[in-house]
Amino acid sequence: MMKLLLLFLILYYPCCHSLDTITLNQTIKDGDVLISNVRGTFALGFFSLEKGSKTRYLGIWYNKISEQTIVWVANRDNPLNDTSGVLSINNGNLVLHKNNDKNLKPIWSSNVSISSSIGNVSAKLLDNGNFVLTHSNGKNVVWQSFDFPSNTLLPFMKLGLNRKTGLNRFLTSWKSPIDPGTGNLTYRIDPTGFSQLFLYRDNKDPVWRTGSWTGQRWSGVPEMTPTFIFNVSFINDEDEVFIMYGVKDPMVLSRMVLDDTGHVRRLTWQPNEHRWFQIWFGPKEECDNFKQCGSNSNCDPYNAEKFECECLPGFEPKFPREWYLRDGSGGCVRKGNVSTCRSGEGFVKVAIVKVPDTSKTRVNESLSLKECREECLGDCSCVAFTSENEMLQGGCVTWHGDMEDTRTYTQVGQDLYVRVDKHELARYAKHPYGSLGKKGMVALSVVCTCLIVFMGTVFAYWFIKARKQGARRDRKFSFRLSFPDSDQQEFESTNNSNLPFFDLNIIAAATNNFSIANKLGEGGFGSVYKGILSNGTEIAVKRLSKYSGQGVEEFKNEVVLISKLQHRNLVRIIGCCVQGDEKMLIYEYLPNKSLDFFIFDKSKSSELDWRKRFDIICGVARGILYLHHDSRLRIIHRDLKASNVLLDTALNPKIADFGMARMFGGDQIEATTKRVVGTYGYMSPEYAMEGQFSVKSDVYSFGVLLLEIVTGKKNSGQYEDNESTNLVGHIWNLWREDKAMDIIDESLGETFSELEVQRCIQIGLLCVQDFAVDRPSMSAVVSMLGNDSTLPTPKQPAFIFKKSNYESSNPSTSEGIYSVNVVSMTMIEAR
Numbered sequence: 001m002m003k004l005l006l007l008f009l010i011l012y013y014p015c016c017h018s019l020d021t022i023t024l025n026q027t028i029k030d031g032d033v034l035i036s037n038v039r040g041t042f043a044l045g046f047f048s049l050e051k052g053s054k055t056r057y058l059g060i061w062y063n064k065i066s067e068q069t070i071v072w073v074a075n076r077d078n079p080l081n082d083t084s085g086v087l088s089i090n091n092g093n094l095v096l097h098k099n100n101d102k103n104l105k106p107i108w109s110s111n112v113s114i115s116s117s118i119g120n121v122s123a124k125l126l127d128n129g130n131f132v133l134t135h136s137n138g139k140n141v142v143w144q145s146f147d148f149p150s151n152t153l154l155p156f157m158k159l160g161l162n163r164k165t166g167l168n169r170f171l172t173s174w175k176s177p178i179d180p181g182t183g184n185l186t187y188r189i190d191p192t193g194f195s196q197l198f199l200y201r202d203n204k205d206p207v208w209r210t211g212s213w214t215g216q217r218w219s220g221v222p223e224m225t226p227t228f229i230f231n232v233s234f235i236n237d238e239d240e241v242f243i244m245y246g247v248k249d250p251m252v253l254s255r256m257v258l259d260d261t262g263h264v265r266r267l268t269w270q271p272n273e274h275r276w277f278q279i280w281f282g283p284k285e286e287c288d289n290f291k292q293c294g295s296n297s298n299c300d301p302y303n304a305e306k307f308e309c310e311c312l313p314g315f316e317p318k319f320p321r322e323w324y325l326r327d328g329s330g331g332c333v334r335k336g337n338v339s340t341c342r343s344g345e346g347f348v349k350v351a352i353v354k355v356p357d358t359s360k361t362r363v364n365e366s367l368s369l370k371e372c373r374e375e376c377l378g379d380c381s382c383v384a385f386t387s388e389n390e391m392l393q394g395g396c397v398t399w400h401g402d403m404e405d406t407r408t409y410t411q412v413g414q415d416l417y418v419r420v421d422k423h424e425l426a427r428y429a430k431h432p433y434g435s436l437g438k439k440g441m442v443a444l445s446v447v448c449t450c451l452i453v454f455m456g457t458v459f460a461y462w463f464i465k466a467r468k469q470g471a472r473r474d475r476k477f478s479f480r481l482s483f484p485d486s487d488q489q490e491f492e493s494t495n496n497s498n499l500p501f502f503d504l505n506i507i508a509a510a511t512n513n514f515s516i517a518n519k520l521g522e523g524g525f526g527s528v529y530k531g532i533l534s535n536g537t538e539i540a541v542k543r544l545s546k547y548s549g550q551g552v553e554e555f556k557n558e559v560v561l562i563s564k565l566q567h568r569n570l571v572r573i574i575g576c577c578v579q580g581d582e583k584m585l586i587y588e589y590l591p592n593k594s595l596d597f598f599i600f601d602k603s604k605s606s607e608l609d610w611r612k613r614f615d616i617i618c619g620v621a622r623g624i625l626y627l628h629h630d631s632r633l634r635i636i637h638r639d640l641k642a643s644n645v646l647l648d649t650a651l652n653p654k655i656a657d658f659g660m661a662r663m664f665g666g667d668q669i670e671a672t673t674k675r676v677v678g679t680y681g682y683m684s685p686e687y688a689m690e691g692q693f694s695v696k697s698d699v700y701s702f703g704v705l706l707l708e709i710v711t712g713k714k715n716s717g718q719y720e721d722n723e724s725t726n727l728v729g730h731i732w733n734l735w736r737e738d739k740a741m742d743i744i745d746e747s748l749g750e751t752f753s754e755l756e757v758q759r760c761i762q763i764g765l766l767c768v769q770d771f772a773v774d775r776p777s778m779s780a781v782v783s784m785l786g787n788d789s790t791l792p793t794p795k796q797p798a799f800i801f802k803k804s805n806y807e808s809s810n811p812s813t814s815e816g817i818y819s820v821n822v823v824s825m826t827m828i829e830a831r
């Protein structure tokens, strides 16, 4: 026991006896190391990349982790071939010599020019991984490793240019995983025009444009949302342009690496599993390739026609033949013989994109978006504009030539306003770019059909009512169809919709003036009321809280899009109501409560036998599949949980609150309040940690929900085996011991097929796997639920969010239907 304790002390407190600094007469020989104080996070010394290799490098690595992880290399292009290297301070410089022979040319040198008085010189390894050479007793930093990165960006390291000194810090790939020599790829800030981050090959050919800074993130990294681990600062002034990632919790080890395959990866160390965990990477898809679709085009990977290239509004393919053979590289040219100069031209909004290359744009920070439009309209060379700061909708960026490298995202992106002639303008006013699709006529006919059906319903209702009540008119019935105002500025034009807009008076009357008695629940997005329209239809009214950052038009657009999602496993939106400050959504009313009310309640859970539960699981899966793949919008729910699954009278599941994040400008909420939408226990690790969301985050939440349905237990409960404080971890442990059947809900009795239940648990475990890439897609899940094919073996699930977070989550079962509980908007803060 004492021996163990001693070993522990030795292992954990090596720093107290180690050096972190060298001065004039000290050297670092091969075998010696400097270890940073106070935490001992980094070490500096000599290393080889392959076992038994004689090739030696001087570098810095993480000192306290088991996997050799090099973050900086001094002599990357000039390796030593033996262990004779010695690092010392000579003439105010750091120098690396063979055998400390100062007469030879150094293997490597910090190579700073020496001014007259240098005083005492020392070099110190800091605990953030920076190796700093100072003159004059530490007063004068003359060289630091952070200014000469290799392939790794550490927290608090600047990536970018010092305009005064010309020093540009950027990442350069290694030649291969075993050769840290200067590789072909660089990841650097290009300060020309409006500064952008680029991945280049051979220092000049752009491979991927991470894009310009939008105020919160890079234009080409929609996943980059304000989060709790990272504190990002982007500075762009006359002295400097750089980005710096801060880590709030110094115990979190995180690094960004440009690897030799041309990917930039963000990795975080998982101490429990002793491995690096990739939480982001780029570039990801073909549309990320620089100029994938040539000039004046947009790359849309979600394009229904399966060809990702499309011309920007007012443009047509330059080489139609190649274009229709699906080669978009020729790009697009302005259509026909039309004038876009002082002849009734205007702008069409291309929404949710990475805006074109900004290296030749003009920027005026003092203009508002409206002024920007005027500015662009008045200058016939201006082809497009956007706001410089996405959040503030301020600043003005204008393009004046070909637009290069635009692409579409699903959820987060900037809006680009593209100049078009008056004919195009009229065309797009009817069918805004992207939102009604390219098949305008089909969409139009759908809208018409829906309108006719709706009108028919209204007239039928009137007819019946008239017959029933004779001549007596119900004055309250002022149900009206209203369309967005048509005199909007064209760039804000919305599409006509078949969604009824209810009058506020109607809703107030239906809900008894929003009386407490009618209130069904209260949530992060607002309160929910039950209502009865004068024709007897029961409705649920979600009165959205006023802090929604969205404007009225945006809100209407969003509701119209969301309401087009129709599936029997989704709660139906009947309409909305926007008047003054009030924004409301009208849903069909479902008399039964939400799923959590049934499965977590001992007296209620027996109402759901295994057959019913299996049907619910399949129904939810199909609903999500529809949101992810089958609907045109590709909605990511982001807050899937038992209380967001409602049951109709036949106990069929219907998913509520989808599209909320989208409708609420979810990312704006995150940006302004630094909140992450979602509920602990259901949140995937990558989403909880870096706000990176994808369809796989929903798969994760679905997995948790499935396991909860099978077991009748909440994921946030406490379990006796110390290791796993949540349901997922507990099931995983039981599963490995082949005892998963121990945990299924007792109220199921004997009515189930053991094989089917076991299969469900396995599918659940596949969905909650740690790595998003390992998790199946929703279509795979639906197919696994529907047949008896052999299932893959699940890997370790993510249950990294332990005690502390669950303590604060406190999920409540009392939340009403249609609501998003307050806990789902939990503020995540660093500890």
Ligand SMILES: *[C@@H]1O[C@H](CO)[C@@H](O)[C@H](O)[C@H]1NC(C)=O
Pocket: 024, 025
């Ligand atoms: C370095 O060593 C030389 C010779 O051993 C000695 O004269 C000098 O004072 C030493 N300098 C320091 C800073 O220790």
Ligand SMILES: *[C@@H]1O[C@H](CO)[C@@H](O)[C@H](O)[C@H]1NC(C)=O
Pocket: 081
């Ligand atoms: C090691 O390098 C030295 C010069 O740097 C060279 O003379 C010697 O041949 C090399 N030895 C081997 C084994 O490559």
Ligand SMILES: *[C@@H]1O[C@H](CO)[C@@H](O)[C@H](O)[C@H]1NC(C)=O
Pocket: 108, 109, 111
């Ligand atoms: C040191 O810098 C000079 C110019 O400042 C340069 O010519 C020389 O190649 C550099 N030497 C090394 C070893 O980097």
Ligand SMILES: *[C@@H]1O[C@H](CO)[C@@H](O)[C@H](O)[C@H]1NC(C)=O
Pocket: 119, 120, 136, 137
């Ligand atoms: C260098 O350091 C020594 C001891 O730390 C000190 O006595 C000496 O004055 C310093 N020299 C200068 C030029 O600061």
Ligand SMILES: *[C@@H]1O[C@H](CO)[C@@H](O)[C@H](O)[C@H]1NC(C)=O
Pocket: 175, 182, 183, 184, 201
């Ligand atoms: C650099 O890139 C070229 C192709 O662009 C390739 O042939 C070459 O091998 C690369 N060099 C290294 C060191 O990776």
Ligand SMILES: *[C@@H]1O[C@H](CO)[C@@H](O)[C@H](O)[C@H]1NC(C)=O
Pocket: 231, 232, 233, 246, 247, 248
């Ligand atoms: C986050 O960044 C801001 C601005 O750079 C800085 O003032 C603040 O101290 C940082 N916070 C942490 C925890 O790093």
Ligand SMILES: *[C@@H]1O[C@H](CO)[C@@H](O)[C@H](O)[C@H]1NC(C)=O
Pocket: 337
């Ligand atoms: C373009 O239009 C102008 C006037 O509208 C006409 O004179 C000219 O011939 C047209 N050019 C082409 C190529 O159609």
Ligand SMILES: *[C@@H]1O[C@H](CO)[C@@H](O)[C@H](O)[C@H]1NC(C)=O
Pocket: 363, 364, 365, 366, 367
């Ligand atoms: C920005 O716009 C304002 C108002 O039009 C103008 O006064 C100012 O000169 C512009 N600044 C630049 C840098 O163009």
